Amino acid sequence: MRRGPRVAADGPLRIALLSYKGNPFCGGQGVYVRHLSRELARLGHRVEVIGAQPYPVLDEHEGVTLTRLPSLDLYRQPDPFRTPKRGEYRDWIDALEVGTMWTGGFPEPLTFSLRARRHLASRRGDFDVVHDNQTLGYGLLGGPRTLGAPLVTTVHHPITVDRQLELDAAEGLKRRMSVRRWYGFTRMQARVARRLGSVITVSGSSAAEISDHLGVRRERIHVVPIGADTDLFSPDPSVPEVPGRIVTTSSADVPLKGLVHLVEALAKARTEVPEAHLVVVGKRADDGPVAAAIERYGLGDAVRFVKGISDAELVDLIRSAQVACVPSLYEGFSLPAAEAMATGTPLIATTGGAIPEVAGPDGETCVAVPPGDSGALAAGLARLLTDPALRTRLGAAGRTRVLTKFTWASAARGTADLYRAAIGRPAAQVRRTAALGVRAAGSNVERGKAPC
Incomplete structure (x- = not known):
């Protein structure tokens, strides 16, 4: 310069x-x-x-x-x-x-x-x-x-x-x-x-x-x-919704991200919604608490990890989900929450750190659960996966919230x-x-x- x-x-x-x-x-x-x-x-x-x-x-x-x-x-x-x-x-x-x-x-x-x-x-x-x-x-x-x-x-x-x-x-x-x-x-x-x-x-x-x-x-x-990049992360009705699909982003297998609690919640939710499955945007660890939980609950076929995907592939993956989830124990902001909401995908998130500032009130723009509570997370997942009207309402309200507050x-x-x-x-x-x-x-x- x-x-x-x-x-x-x-x-x-x-x-x-x-x-x-x-x-x-x-x-x-x-x-x-x-x-x-x-x-x-x-x-x-x-x-x-x-x-x-x-x-x-x-x-x-x-x-x-x-x-x-x-x-x-x-x-x-x-x-x-x-x-x-x-x-x-x-x-x-x-x-x-x-x-x-x-x-x-x-x-x-x-x-x-x-x-x-x-x-x-x-x-x-x-x-x-x-x-x-x-x-x-x-x-x-x-x-x-x-x-x-x-x-x-x-x-x-x-x-x-x-x-x-x-x-x-x-x-x-x-x-x-x-x-x-x-x-x-x-x-x-x-x-x-x-x-x-x-x-x-x-x-x-x-x-x-x-x-x-x-x-x-x-x-x-x-x-x-x-x-969120609200032009990229936007609704697209032409992307087919996959029954039971839950999407989350977890860049590392560390306690902060709460992924192990989501795996535990998935195991519980599948007793009510057998087709429930999880796609994690991030690298799969060969060992550690998440790998151990997947093996312990027999979820090898119900949890998939993807990494290195393009922006367009990421957006379509979120659009295809019935539920987006942020299970973190703490976040300073939570871009994944804002991006999921911008696509119109209904969100379930914990109340850790600043997540409520992004996701908004429980029942209005998201389903909110306490951090680290796999039982509450499982109940919220089952509720969303079995209630299409709730998913539609929360998805639309989430998109509006992001357009108004977070660009x-x-x-x-x-x-x-x-x-x-x-x-x-x-x-x-x-x-x-x-x-x-x-x-x-x-x-x-x-x-x-x-x-x-």
Whole structure:
């Protein structure tokens, strides 16, 4: 991107959108980067996504560009947790990345932030604002003096929530120690979050969690709900409905996603609805609690996993279902809920985290059940699968709710407003934030010290 003078306060902005992990088929961060960048470009802004592997899929025909900032890609398939060859090491950041992995930690938020810091410093003047998508690494501290532009950060939800749920589910001291090492980066993220001038989050529930878990002052947290691509995720009566089909999205076999409770609920629901079956959008784990539950209840023929499908295939899969389900114990927003509702597919969801903010009231726009309650989930599934009128009513109401409240166009407008507020912050406030950041970065980064 060519350097040039700063644009007018009400003109198009030059945005650097950082994404340390951008896979749009695994988790919500890649989805966020893709759709937000597209809608910001449609508003007339110049958006450059700076990302590491897995690189995000972007709508480049809309004018969004991608700058690759490669890591060592230590978790790639088919050789995750690999040890790089000697010739792959480029600098001390690479050595830090490998060393953190060897000691059981997750290095990518820190090491991406250090590479992004170096990259942005070399391009001072190219951007009006830097938008970090939940990296929260030490390298991003220091304010405009270090990054060349004001920093705005999105925190979808504190990863400390995931950490606690995994600790609660861990069996044995060895497993608990492993979980603590892996999530060691959350200490860094909390320290960084407290030094940020502006934090965007996606729901009121996440805002409360960010304040409680990370210690961010509430007045610095701004809620900008995200949403569904309502042109793509839309009803299509020509897609045949498959009797008994339930669809869910689960990017990983972790307690947070509640998939094991859905498998248990399916086993119970099939006593009333024998044709009930589940299609999971995500990778099937060879072992773990979900695999064990499928085997225990004899559901091998009733649970199918699909991965790597196209957007069009995903939408048609959701349209073909009689019920979409979000069984998570906690969500900071829940894109799968919004996307299912946008297709007009009736939704059953838990009340974990921000899900009620998206799904709406029980009996009006969805069926709502307590998180972790497989009995209540089974009863709700059986109720929906046997009541066509209820499915029709909830499906239509869900679509209307998403169109009214949760679209990417409105998310982009709200985000751009916060960019302008960050650019216009008083100089004294910027200097105070930068000073805090420089001290933290100096003590933890410049000497190559790992925080995890």
